[in-house]
Amino acid sequence: MKFFLLTISLFSFLCISVYAQENSLTVKGIILEAGTNVPLPGANVYWEMDPQKGDISNVDGLFSVPQVTLPATLIITYIGFEKISQTITETDNLGSLRILLRPEERSLEEVVVTERRADENVRGMEMGKSILPISTIKNIPALFGEVDLLRSLQLLPGIQTAGEGTTGLFVRGGSSDQNLIQIDGAPVYNPSHFFGFFSVFNPDALENVELYRGNIPAQYGGRLSSLVDVSLKEGNTQSIRGEGGIGTISSRLTVDGPLFSDKSSFVISGRRTYADIFLGLANDPNIRNNALHFYDLSGKLMFRPTEKDKITISSYYGSDYLGLSELFGFGWSNWVNSGVWKRSISDILFLDVNLYYSQYNYEVSFSDEENGFVWDNKLAETGGKVDLMFLPNDKWKINAGYHGQYYGFAPISLLPDPGSAISTIETNPRNGIQNNFYISSLYDISEGLSIEAGLRLGLYNQVGKGVSYIYESGVPQSNESITDTITYSSFANMKFYNGLEPRVALRYMISPSLSFKAAYNRNFQYIQVATNSSAGLPIDRWVPAGPHISPIRSDQYSIGLFQNLSNNMWEVSIESYYKDFNNIIDLRQGANIIFTDNIETEIRTGRGWAYGLEFLLRKNIGKTTGWLGYTYSRTYRQIEGISMGLPFNPRFDRPHDLSLVLNHQINSVWSTSFTFVYTTGQAVTFPIGVYDIDTQRVPLYGPMRNEDRFPDYHRADASVTYKRPDAGRKWRGSWNFSIYNIYGRKNPFSYQFTEILNEEINFTPTPEQPIVTRRPGVVKTYLFTFLPSITYNFEF
Structure with a gap:
């Protein structure tokens, strides 16, 4: 703690000193x-006489x-918009220029619009950062024609997927x-629909998407591996506009426009599947009475009460x-709410305040006179952030702030129906309070060398209301080893942790178009998931750090x-990259994590590493754009009590990963x-034999974990888009025809090791048809082969 306070004092002293010595006039x-x-983010602004x-x-x-020296010409460029050359004189308001850019009337630019500077990947400090423009995401062929943010991110280097169709x-x-x-x-705890086949993000409602997988800025924390920062679109302040689409399994609509005046706006966006409508048309009542759907609804309000303030909800x-x-x-369901206030305190000091609330809950019900029940759970996070950005001069940027979080993990409860033979099960709640303080500084030492250093301090308390169990020898081995129970009242301290997270990065310009970068990041994560599935399920159990x-x-x-x-x-x-993990958890063999109150007896803790x-080769300009990405990576875990204490690969260890994305503008229409x-196929554990239980043969698994692999996974997708010529029409439509898995590759989703009776997979013996032959067999399940879809998109 003393080190952290000393660092803050040092940063503050340096800020005051440099500002006093190097304060220079700026044009804003x-x-x-x-x-x-x-507003247009990512526009290039520079002086014609001095582009640096x-x-x-x-x-x-x-x-x-x-x-x-004024007068001088200011150049403003933004791909997809007309280039502006504006002469600036001493008589202009140098503190608040207002520059308007008009879109270029060429459909080609819609494909290559980018939200960053053309050479930002070279000159910027970020490593492992990727920005996918929404226009690019909408062009990528998609499963069922459903354009998806998270599946698009899976096409970037360094990002693996759990399997077919998952997000x-x-x-x-x-x-x-x-x-x-x-x-x-605001955090999203389950970002998927349809058990992971689609993400919760409607692309029409999004403004910007940034992925950090390397040098994560100090103002973000709480997770080890990446940050996916999604911004919802702000409405325009001039007229009502809309866009949407009608697809194979869902439709969507987004409308935005001015709210009260040209200083406020709104956006509302909705999407819903209609799989249940088709089920209702079935002749079979067992199918007709089923329900299967998802929907999402989002909205955003923007207010500019003054020239220096902006509020979004x-x-x-x-x-x-x-x-x-x-x-x-x-x-x-997910319910996510956020309020942001941004204020320009002065020409060199900016304030961001963010308050949020995020809730996730699930419910499982079974209607039966003898065994009916309702099983539900809810978790929520409430938080607030305050960030100050200080710009002493054009070479130095400083960020400092605070982030407070309250985690509320409600009890998992199973309530039997009246007359049910099932017993009531209810766990105790788990709650946590986390306070984070951070400071970071980016400084251009010279024209070619820049350095960014940051420090984040996390203070975490597990608090009551709750229960802590005392075990023999202090080791949570089983329920039988519990010797005592301690009950805590609301907000009583149960366990305290703290961690310093230093982060440093440097960038050296070898030439105007070539740079070398290096970074080091330490991160702590105080909540994690205990699950039997690597793909992620809606009932996965989040577990906060505790005793x-x-x-x-x-x-x-x-x-x-x-x-x-x-x-x-x-x-x-x-x-x-090389990454070390400490105190990482995994489940013991045969673990039961769903309803246990002392989940610590079901998990094991150890270490891990990955390298x-x-x-990445990417083309940004021209009729043909896209990228080729390749990743070689290995991931290991070593946990006592799992795989005999030897290193093993988790299921998502896939050494080779190749992706190719191409977009081609044939003409203004097609x-x-x-x-x-x-x-590489995912790592799995296959059985080493079988044994008999009550005339049933059951697979026998060895002590080693994930020593086998599925076959390699590969797939190609394609799409064609026809866009009607605008010709001044207020309604603009386009048709998208896509094919998922164009050559019908049967990629395995799962393998079932079972007995094959009478050479039939699903044979049911009867007195008339007894079992004649019996042999062990493997049944492969695959989800999709050749899958066409069609979507009609529109704007007005």
Whole structure:
């Protein structure tokens, strides 16, 4: 703690000293889209006479460039918009310029719109950072034609998937719960629909998506592996606009426009599947009475009470439900709310305040006179962030702030129906309070060398109301080893942890188009998932750190080379990393985690490590755009009590991962897209034999974990888009025809080791048809082969 306070004092002293010595005049302003007044993030702003003195507009369209001898010409460029040359004189308001950009009337630019500076990948400090423009995501061929954010991110280097059709992200050796996925600063605990086949993000409602898998900024924490920062779209302030689509299994609609005046706006977006409508048309009543659907609804309000203030309020609600003939019901939902206040205190000091609430719950019900029950659970996080950004001069940026979090994990309860033979089960709640303080500084030492250093301090308390168990020898081995129970009242301290998270990065410009970067990050994670599935299920159990479960920690080292070619037309990068994990958990063999109150007896703790090499070749300009990515990576765990205490690979260890994404604009009307993916098969455990129980043969598994593998996975997808010529129409439509898995590869989803009776997979013996032959067999299940879809998209 003393070290942290000393560091803050040192940073403060340096800030005051440098500002006093190097304060320089600046020219500030905002970049807006003409006609809508929507801020444009990522626009390039620089002086014609000195291009090195420039800036990139932030998410609010704001920029700041060093002042030069006036009059001078300011150049503003943004791909997809007309280039602006504006003469600035002493008589202009140098503290609040207002610059309007008009879209270019060329459909080609819609494909290559980017939200970053053309050479940002070379000149920026970030490592392992990826930005996927929403326009690019919408062009990628998708399962059932459903454009999906998380599946698009899986096509980037360093990101693995759990299997066919799933949206879980496994980043640089981390599990899916080690990703912080947030909407406007609020975390999302289950970012998937349809058991992981689709993500909760409607692309029409999104403004910006950033993925950090390497050098995560100090203002973010709480997860080990990555940050997926999603921003909802802000409405335009001039007129009502809309867009949407009608697809194979769902439809969507987004409407935005001014709210009260040109200083406020709204966006509302909705999406729903209609699989249940088709089920209702079936002749079979067993199918007709089933229900299967998901929907999501999001909205955002924006207010600009003054030139220096902006307030946004956003909310997302999404729900899934599966019902089988009114006997079985399974549903889950996310409710995420965020409020953000941004204020320009002065030309060099900016304030961001974010308050949020995120809730996730699920319910399983079974209607039966003898065994009926309702099983439900809810978890929630409430938080607040305060961030100050200080810009002493054009070479130095400082961020400092605070982030407070309250975790509320409600009891897991199973309530039997009246007359049911099932007993009531209810666990105790688990709650936690986490306080985080951080400070970071980015400084340009010279034209070619920049360094960024940060420090984050996390203070975590597990608090009551709750129960802690005392075990023999202090080791939670089983229920039988419990010797005593301690009950805590509300907010009483049960266990305290703290951790310092240093982060440092440097960038050296070898040439104007080639840079070398290196970074080190330490992260602590105080909540994690205990699950039997690597893919992630709606009923996965989140577990906070406590008396018997320590927070997990990771240390990541990474280096890389980044180069742009042919005037930023091509990007090439090579990154390598090594990551250590400590106090990572896994389940013991045969663990039961669903209803146990002392889950610490079902898990084992150990260490892990991962390393890899990532290659990316990306083309950003021209009729043909896209990227080729390749990753070589290995991931290991070593946990006492699992795999005889020897290192083993988790299921998401896939050494080779290749992805190719191509978009081609044939003309102003037709465009095509193509993707190809290849990965090593996931690591699994196959049985080593069988044994008999009550005339049934059951697979026998050995002590070693994940020594086998599925066959290698590969698939190609393609799509064609026809866009009607605008010709001044208010209604603009397009048709998308896509094919998932165009050559029908039968990639395995699962293998079942069972007995084959009478050479039939699902044979049921009867007196008339007795069992004649019996042999062990393996049944492969695959989900999709050749799968076409069609979607109609529109704008008005």
